[in-house]
Amino acid sequence: MKPRTMWTVLSLLVVGAIALTGCGQAALPTGPITIQLWHQEGEAENAAQYVQALADAYTAEHPNVTFEVTNPGDTELLRQDFQTAALAGSPPDLLWTVNDHAGPFTTAEIIVPVDDLVDLGQYADSALAAVELNGQHWGVPISNGNHLMLYYNKDLVPTPPADTDELLAMADDLKAQGVTPLVYNQTEPFWLVPWLGGFGGKVFAEDGVTPTLNTPEMVATLAWLKQLKDDGIVPPESDYNGADTLFKEGQAAMIVNGDWTLGAYEELFGDKLGVARIPTVSSTGTPPAPFTSGKFFMVPAGLDEDTQAVVVDFMEFATNQANQLNMVSVLSRLPALKTALADDSITSDPYLAGSADQMVVGSPMPTVVEMRCNWDSMKPEMLAVLAGDKTAEDAAAAMQSAADACLLTLE
Numbered sequence: 001m002k003p004r005t006m007w008t009v010l011s012l013l014v015v016g017a018i019a020l021t022g023c024g025q026a027a028l029p030t031g032p033i034t035i036q037l038w039h040q041e042g043e044a045e046n047a048a049q050y051v052q053a054l055a056d057a058y059t060a061e062h063p064n065v066t067f068e069v070t071n072p073g074d075t076e077l078l079r080q081d082f083q084t085a086a087l088a089g090s091p092p093d094l095l096w097t098v099n100d101h102a103g104p105f106t107t108a109e110i111i112v113p114v115d116d117l118v119d120l121g122q123y124a125d126s127a128l129a130a131v132e133l134n135g136q137h138w139g140v141p142i143s144n145g146n147h148l149m150l151y152y153n154k155d156l157v158p159t160p161p162a163d164t165d166e167l168l169a170m171a172d173d174l175k176a177q178g179v180t181p182l183v184y185n186q187t188e189p190f191w192l193v194p195w196l197g198g199f200g201g202k203v204f205a206e207d208g209v210t211p212t213l214n215t216p217e218m219v220a221t222l223a224w225l226k227q228l229k230d231d232g233i234v235p236p237e238s239d240y241n242g243a244d245t246l247f248k249e250g251q252a253a254m255i256v257n258g259d260w261t262l263g264a265y266e267e268l269f270g271d272k273l274g275v276a277r278i279p280t281v282s283s284t285g286t287p288p289a290p291f292t293s294g295k296f297f298m299v300p301a302g303l304d305e306d307t308q309a310v311v312v313d314f315m316e317f318a319t320n321q322a323n324q325l326n327m328v329s330v331l332s333r334l335p336a337l338k339t340a341l342a343d344d345s346i347t348s349d350p351y352l353a354g355s356a357d358q359m360v361v362g363s364p365m366p367t368v369v370e371m372r373c374n375w376d377s378m379k380p381e382m383l384a385v386l387a388g389d390k391t392a393e394d395a396a397a398a399m400q401s402a403a404d405a406c407l408l409t410l411e
Contacts, residue, residue: 028313029306034066035314039096040078041071041295047260050330051096054323058314065310079104082300086110091300094311098146099130099293102138102367111298114140117312123319127336129364130293138367139296140315141336143327145259146365148194148290149358152274156253160274164224165282171233174253181233183243184256186225186386189378190291191256196221197289197363198281203378209370211407213377214400220283222385222392229386237386259355263332266351275354277361290358291365294336328352334359373406 037055041047048071055067070092072081079101085091091110095101105111113136114120120128120137127141152160156179161167171181184191193203201217204210228234238246244261246252248268256278257265265273278288297315299308317323324340327333334356335341346352365371381395381402390398 028062028309030064032064032066033306033310034068035094035307035310036068036070036092037094037096038070038072038078038082038092040073040075040098041096042074047331050327054318055314057323058317061317062310062313065314075101083108083110086300089302091302093300093303093307094314095298095300096142096295097139097298099139099296099367100365100371101298102131102133102296103369103371105298106133106138107369110301111138112301113138114297114299117299117308118316122338123336124338124341126292126359126362126364127294131296131367133367139298140319142295142297142319143331143333144294144336144341145292145334145355145359146294147292147355147359147362148191148256148258148278149355150254150256150276150278151247151262151265152254152276153247153250153252153269154272154274156250157274160254160276161279163280163282167233167279168231171231175232179250180235180246180252182228182254182256183234183238183246183252185240185243186229186234186237187239187379187383189375189382192221192225192378192382194256194278194288194290195224195281198278198284198286199224200284200286202363203371203374204366208366209368211370211374211377211400211403213374213403214396218396218399219392222382222395224281225382226385226388226392259333259359262351262355263330266332273351275351275358277354277358287361289361289363292359292362293365294334369410370407373403373410376406377402 039051041051052069055069059065059067072078075098078097082091082095083104087108087110115137118140123141124144127144128137131137131139150160156174161170174181196217199217199220201215201221202212205212229236243255244257247255262275278290280287299311303311319337321337321340324335324337325343325345328335328346332352334346334352346356377399381390381399384390385392385395
């Protein structure tokens with residue numbers, strides 16, 4: 001997949017807009033209107049520029065509509081700023097964000113369900129599941145996935161390990177070459193979750209809100225992460241940027257990273273890049289289950305009729321077939337639209353096909369506010385295990401205690 005300039009991106013979007021004129025809703029305002037769109041896309045892989053280009057393309061079709069596109073910062077800053085603005089009565093008109101914001105935003109009653117705004121039947125079930133709460137959907141899917149998977153350098157690993165036994169078996173040869181076998185972000189429990197699924201565990205009970213962290217499956221997961229470190233499979237420590245750099249520089253053979261970086265890796269490695277599932281846990285025979293979600297439009301509460309009409313029309317425009325496939329081309333992200341997901345441009349692409357293969361064994365990331373208790377409880381205990389300060393058993397018990405205490409603050 002060749003890198004594109006943003007002029008090319010904009011040109012394609014404008015063509016898509018002109019070709020699909022008339023597909024939006026009928027009752028659109030004709031007078032001047034400004035839409036404030038907040039997003040959390042960064043500069044990497046032209047993601048922020050893509051959002052702006054999409055807004056510009058819509059304006060090319062609707063000259064009376066002006067967009068003010070703003071990135072308040074990272075994902076957490078977007079959450080904080082939107083909640084502050086919404087509670088103060090001055091929210092933006094549309095959000096482009098992640099699914100786990102649905103929990104706190106619905107609790108604060110600052111977004112509205114989208115079931116009656118757009119035809120949700122056209123989007124993939126896995127994407128919709130990531131924004132479903134209390135029988136309603138709180139976001140319109142833009143992309144599908146946002147999941148972790150295995151990238152490998154074919155010059156160092158011609159064939160990826162199918163399971164953890166194979167991973168361990170190939171490690172000595174790679175280390176003898178002065179290469180770190182595997183890297184990942186060791187500082188965030190988002191990277192722990194896939195292995196937890198591989199060991200048969202989940203972060204919640206069947207009710208979807210009761211933390212289940214003090215389990216044999218969590219203990220096994222923590223012990224496995226410690227083994228990777230003790231055996232030199234992974235470096236003594238690495239955060240996101242450190243792991244990414246080691247892989248890009250050829251000092252690491254494989255990396256567990258998200259689909260959001262597929263385009264950058266493809267551009268750097270070309271046909272030397274491989275994409276596969278994270279290795280199956282040999283002791284259970286179960287593939288790791290990364291959280292899946294994607295990016296979503298969320299609609300603030302309290303929009304006036306004209307603003308909401310434009311917002312709905314823009315969401316439909318941004319997720320039509322032409323623009324969904326253009327997003328695949330530009331950002332290497334899997335689309336949320338069913339017809340786009342089945343397009344030959346995805347099924348015939350080895351990188352996107354590998355990403356999709358990992359996604360199908362993933363699990364929708366919980367959107368409930370209780371998930372924040374899990375994240376906050378898992379992180380320090382995971383770090384304590386990796387540092388050798390706690391046993392896996394003690395850490396799992398401490399995770400559960402901290403999560404249970406956190407739940408009491410939500411009542």
